[in-house]
Amino acid sequence: MPTIHHDGFVIHKGRLDPEAQAALLEDVRLVAVAAPFLAPVTPWGKPMSVRMTSAGRVGWVTDRRGYRYEPRHPTGVPWPPIPPAVLALWRDLASAERDPDCCLVNLYGARARMGLHRDADEGDFRWPVLSISLGDSALFRMGGPERGDPTASIELESGDVVVMGGPARLAYHGVDRIRFGSSRLLPEGGRINLTCRVVA
Ligand SMILES: O=C(O)CCC(=O)C(=O)O
Secondary structure, three states: OOEEEEOOEEEEOOOOOHHHHHHHHHHHHHHHHHOOOEOOEOOOOOEOOOEEEEEEOOEEEEEOOEEEEEOEOOOOOEOOOOOHHHHHHHHHHOOOOOOOOEEEEEEEOOOOOEEEEOOOOOOOOOOOEEEEEEEOEEEEEEOOOOOOOOOEEEEEOOOOEEEEOHHHOOOOEEEEEEEOOOOOOOOOOOEEEEEEEOOO
8 A cells, every 4th residue: 555745744545454443443442431532612612523532641632721631531530541553553653762642532423524723732743643544534634834835635544544743743734524434444434533642
């Protein structure tokens, strides 16, 4: 499978085979048992269309109090550990030196999307962001360091892994839409994205 390069975005097409995708989906299911998916709202009170949870030392949350990392799920339980298969991918493709602190799990239903944004709530931008796609395909938009920079889009399929390092570490990106029902990995349809970051 090809590796696609675009301004610091490295897209490893088909990095996870169907068996690895199914195993990772089971890992995600266990994460969601320990730390149930949340329906997040932006600091301005707008509900986000994705549902979210996290694994790792800290989890990314958003509510009226702002975007931030928290050591516990809002129910008070610690976030579960990052699944070993995710850490193995991180060490292969992102960094063998430093493990991520957070693995954010995004769940996209039929109409979910994620607006153009930068991952900038971390205290240390020296490490790449690694992002794994499972389930339905997504139209992923890649931009530059400024919101108004030109963008390009690519379809991300189940098993694809994106690494955003160097010039792409603080580049704008987002998900315009998913192709609901394009994969049969999630029995009820939808897409899962795991985004790993070093936080501090
Ligand atoms: O779902 C994706 O592919 C991207 C997710 C993302 O950009 C994020 O969680 O910051």
